[in-house]
Amino acid sequence: MVTIADLSDKPKYTIKSVSSQTGVRPVTLRAWERRYDILTPFRSENKYRLYSDRDVAILRWIKHRVDGGLSISSSVSEFKAMQQAGNLPEIVPNLQPTNNSRQANSTAHYAQLLYKALAQHDEIAASDILREAHAIFDLTTICLDVITPCLIEIGEAWHRGDIRITTEHFASAFLRGKLLTLLQAYPFRRGSPTIIIGCATNEQHEIGSLILAVLLRRDGFRVEYLGQDVLIEDLIDYARYEHPALVCLSATTETSAHELIFMQDKLSKIKPSPLFGFGGRVFNVRPDIRGQVPGIFLGENLLDAVKAIHQLLKA
Numbered sequence: 001m002v003t004i005a006d007l008s009d010k011p012k013y014t015i016k017s018v019s020s021q022t023g024v025r026p027v028t029l030r031a032w033e034r035r036y037d038i039l040t041p042f043r044s045e046n047k048y049r050l051y052s053d054r055d056v057a058i059l060r061w062i063k064h065r066v067d068g069g070l071s072i073s074s075s076v077s078e079f080k081a082m083q084q085a086g087n088l089p090e091i092v093p094n095l096q097p098t099n100n101s102r103q104a105n106s107t108a109h110y111a112q113l114l115y116k117a118l119a120q121h122d123e124i125a126a127s128d129i130l131r132e133a134h135a136i137f138d139l140t141t142i143c144l145d146v147i148t149p150c151l152i153e154i155g156e157a158w159h160r161g162d163i164r165i166t167t168e169h170f171a172s173a174f175l176r177g178k179l180l181t182l183l184q185a186y187p188f189r190r191g192s193p194t195i196i197i198g199c200a201t202n203e204q205h206e207i208g209s210l211i212l213a214v215l216l217r218r219d220g221f222r223v224e225y226l227g228q229d230v231l232i233e234d235l236i237d238y239a240r241y242e243h244p245a246l247v248c249l250s251a252t253t254e255t256s257a258h259e260l261i262f263m264q265d266k267l268s269k270i271k272p273s274p275l276f277g278f279g280g281r282v283f284n285v286r287p288d289i290r291g292q293v294p295g296i297f298l299g300e301n302l303l304d305a306v307k308a309i310h311q312l313l314k315a
Contacts, residue, residue, distance in 0.1 A: 002090065002091050003088050003089065003091065004054055004058060004061065004089060004091055005054075005088040007052070007054040008053045008054060010053075011042035011050035011052050012050060012053075013050065013052070014049070014051075015030075015041075015048075016135065017051075018051045018055070018056055022056060022059045022060050022063055024059055024063055026132050026135070027125075027128040027129060027131075029059070030128075032062075032076075036072065038058065038059075038079075039051070039055050039059070060092045061089055062075045062076065064092045065078065065079075107137065107141060107142075107146050107149075108145075110137075111145065112153075113129050114126055114130065114146060114150045115153045117129055118150070118170065118171040119154070119163055121170055123174060126174060130146075130178060139182070139215070139218060140215060143179075143211045144211075144301070144302055144303060147175055147179075148211070148302070150175075151171070151207055154167075154171045175207060176206070179207070180210070183210070183217055183223075186214075188222060189222050191222075192220055192222040193222065193244075193245035194222045194224065194242065194245055194246075195216055195224070195244060195245065195246045195313075196224050196239065196242070196246070196247045196248070196274075197209050197216070197223060197224070197225050197226065197249075198227055198230040198250075199227065199228045199229060199230055199249065199250050199251070199256070200232075200251040200256040200257065200259045200260050200278075201231055201232055203228060203230075203249075203250065203253070203259075203280075204228050205228075205281075206250075208279075208280065208281075209248070209249075210225060213225040215306050216306065230249065232259060235247070236266045236270075239270055243270075244274045245274060245275065245313055246274055246275045246277060246309065247263075247274050247275070247277070248276075249263065249276075249278050250278065251278065252280050252282050253282055254282055254286070254289065256280075256282070257292075260278055260295070261293055263276055263293075263295060264276045264294035264295045276294075276296065277308070277309065277312070279297060279305055
């Protein structure tokens, strides 16, 4: 049988490729390297880690031991003892099924990992998971298929009594901070159409509106994000001299949706009149309420809202 010592030590695999071959997530691999000094990957000119066939075999062997019930520290100690004795073990075949590799790199997988990290108030792990997801997926996918399902699961877990309200607040604050950082990272384009985005009066759930603001600023619009519980009269006064092309407000409850009924009428008194778009969970659960709010219903999800806004402002 071929042993690990027989394999090439020429660096050629990226960390993403190694993760796919071994089933060890990049964030876990980096932690193992840092804490247990398992491997010292080669650094390319652009500072990327590169791994050899021997490195991949070492990781497979250690993961095989860990999957068998041995702790990571004991597995590493066992391997190092064999290495010092000049008696490296035989290679472990790659038994990782292809569908498991796809699952490990799926958005649902990352959404679940993010939920678990936030439920444990593990800010470092949650940041690592998002950083890893950013290396694999585009921004829209991360926002809609990782962050949003994670938030939904957190809300449902709180309603079931599985997590405390403090955990729900922690998770929301953490994700809000990450999204605000993204929003501020994109340039503020003064020559582009201005879009004002926020939440209706009495509305506290802002993550959906914040994601919309991030995606639209990413697309080149001049976006001003106002956050939770926007006072309608104050917003109207602001719009009189800001002259936005579009005002978008969200609502998740009937109470906050009711605050939007007269929004279109008030905006129509401004010349030129901004467009008014709205959306949010309550309009999905109660489609009949859409007809009570004059304006443009932007769709049942954020992707539809982004597409609708592009069409509106293009027209």
